[in-house]
Amino acid sequence: MKTKKLFSIIILSLAVIIFIAYASNLPKLFKFDKKDALSEWQEKIFKNRVLYTVELKEDGGQLVAKSKSACSGLIYNIRFDPKKYPLISWKWKVLKFPEKNYYASALLPKKSVSLWEKILTAIGLKSRPLKPKPANAPVAEKNAKSGWLERDDYAARIYVIFPSWIFSNIKAIEYVWSDDLPKGTIMTSPYFSNIKLIVVESGKKDNDEWVYEERNIYEDYKRAFGVNPSGVGAIALMTDTDNTLSTAEALYTDIKVGYEK
Amino acid sequence: MIKFNDRRKKFFANPMHRQTFMLVLMAALVPATIVTICLYYLIFGITSAEVGFPEAIAYNIIPAAERVTAILLLTAPLALLIILIFAYKITHRIVGPFDRIVYELDAHIKDRRKGHIRIRKSDKFHALVEKINHLLDKIKLPVD
Numbered sequence: 001m002k003t004k005k006l007f008s009i010i011i012l013s014l015a016v017i018i019f020i021a022y023a024s025n026l027p028k029l030f031k032f033d034k035k036d037a038l039s040e041w042q043e044k045i046f047k048n049r050v051l052y053t054v055e056l057k058e059d060g061g062q063l064v065a066k067s068k069s070a071c072s073g074l075i076y077n078i079r080f081d082p083k084k085y086p087l088i089s090w091k092w093k094v095l096k097f098p099e100k101n102y103y104a105s106a107l108l109p110k111k112s113v114s115l116w117e118k119i120l121t122a123i124g125l126k127s128r129p130l131k132p133k134p135a136n137a138p139v140a141e142k143n144a145k146s147g148w149l150e151r152d153d154y155a156a157r158i159y160v161i162f163p164s165w166i167f168s169n170i171k172a173i174e175y176v177w178s179d180d181l182p183k184g185t186i187m188t189s190p191y192f193s194n195i196k197l198i199v200v201e202s203g204k205k206d207n208d209e210w211v212y213e214e215r216n217i218y219e220d221y222k223r224a225f226g227v228n229p230s231g232v233g234a235i236a237l238m239t240d241t242d243n244t245l246s247t248a249e250a251l252y253t254d255i256k257v258g259y260e261k
Numbered sequence: 262m263i264k265f266n267d268r269r270k271k272f273f274a275n276p277m278h279r280q281t282f283m284l285v286l287m288a289a290l291v292p293a294t295i296v297t298i299c300l301y302y303l304i305f306g307i308t309s310a311e312v313g314f315p316e317a318i319a320y321n322i323i324p325a326a327e328r329v330t331a332i333l334l335l336t337a338p339l340a341l342l343i344i345l346i347f348a349y350k351i352t353h354r355i356v357g358p359f360d361r362i363v364y365e366l367d368a369h370i371k372d373r374r375k376g377h378i379r380i381r382k383s384d385k386f387h388a389l390v391e392k393i394n395h396l397l398d399k400i401k402l403p404v405d
Contacts, residue, residue: 046317075313159314165302167309168323192319234313 026080027259032252033061038074045072047242063252065156065239067098073159073238080258082160082229086218090158090255091210092201097179098153099246152190153243154178156250157197160217160257163233170194171229173220175213177201177250186224196224210253232258278356285348289341300329358384362393369397 030037037054048070055062154176162171171194178185183202189195198220200213221229235257239250273279305326309318358380368374377394380386 042313044313044317046314073314161313161315163310165306167302167306167318168326170309170315170318172315189316189319191316192323195315195319236314238314 025078025258026085028076028078028257030063030076030253030255031060032063037061038063041074041076043072043074047071050239060253063237065237065248065250065252067239067241067248069241069245069247071238071240071242073236073240075159075161075234075236077234078232078257080232082217082221082232085258085260086216087214087259087261088158088160088217088235088255088257089212089214091212091253092156092158092177093208093210093251094155094177094179094201094204095249095251096247097155097204098241098244098248100151100153100180100244151244153241153246153248155239155248156252157238157240158213158252158255159234159236159238160221160232161234161236162221162230164230171221171225172196173198173217173224175200175215177211179203198224210251274353274357275360277359278352281352281356282348285352286345289344289348293337297333301326354383355385357381358386358390362386362390366393 032038032054033056035054035056038052043049043052048068050065050067050070050072052072052074053064053066055064157174157176160173160175162173164170174189174195174197176197176199178199179202181187181199181202183199185197185199187197187199189197198215200215201211205211217232218229235255237252237255239248241248273282305322309322312318312322361380361384362378365374365378369378377397378390380390
């Protein structure tokens with residue numbers, strides 16, 4: 001009986017410690033105002049390396065991302081409940097958009113469909129590239145457009161990642177700044193049906209000022225996927241030009257995550 | 262008493278046959294299941310967590326997992342079927358003669374049968390049957 005009580009107390013204490021550890025970490029603010037500000041982020045390189053550097057200014061700091069036919073991103077693992085802490089905000093600025101022309105796209109090797117994929121698709125174990133959108137979700141399916149995969153480069157994007165025990169069930173929302181797609185567009189990634197892209201800014205801004213964004217992760221997830229979200233596991237940012245084989249440059253600052261109004 | 266005519270209609274000759282067969286089946290299935298879980302949720306799962314970005318997971322890890330799944334789906338049922346056939350045959354050869362020996366001894370005790378106990382060539386326990394037959398011969402020798 002005593003052992004059971006002791007065991008229950010230990011479990012309860014651990015749960016409280018974990019809860020406090022998570023709660024005390026929130027909200028998390030990234031101001032990029034220190035030289036070693038990127039030390040808490042993990043860099044993931046997929047194709048060449050995007051140059052991510054911190055620039056210190058008098059009024060704070062900024063993260064500069066310069067991409068030249070490259071695809072790499074920065075990821076920060078943070079766990080919280082998006083229902084309780086639904087907001088994410090950041091400031092960004094795009095200095096140069098990727099050039100989305102079809103000549104560069106033609107140089108890229110096409111992904112061939114293997115025999116295995118054909119078999120899996122035929123027996124229903126592999127979903128077809130374009131899954132129908134969930135009912136009641138106002139998702140604009142733009143990805144049927146030819147060549148869209150090759151144009152899947154954005155000057156700036158912020159990820160909110162929802163991990164899963166089953167690795168193939170990982171989901172993500174990407175807030176992108178597109179040069180050509182209209183603001184408010186929600187679409188499915190050409191790579192994976194579990195990734196929804198939300199265009200939060202479109203085109204070049206006339207004045208060279210920071211653009212402030214604040215998004216409700218919980219509501220965006222529900223709109224994009226049509227169901228309630230699970231826990232957030234990480235946030236990430238990326239400036240990529242590997243598909244368009246061009247260059248892009250963007251600035252990020254004051255990323256704040258895990259808070260409520 | 263065991264009825265041999267009914268036995269042929271059943272998949273398992275007796276409970277011992279079923280138990281031995283299930284043991285062999287479990288010995289094949291349990292390690293295979295553990296390996297599959299380790300493969301998916303330790304190798305693919307940990308790699309996915311390490312990669313982090315969903316596009317990279319979708320482009321690199323999921324196709325690899327799908328290929329492994331396809332190979333498993335094609336080979337595992339075949340391998341399992343072969344194991345089951347062999348397991349059934351081997352366990353039948355082990356357990357089948359046991360019932361036969363019991364039946365034959367019972368017949369000898371009740372004087373319904375005389376002579377040696379016979380089992381199939383492919384059956385196990387030939388040494389045991391040989392000793393029993395030797396014992397039967399000895400018992401039936403006239404006492405000097």
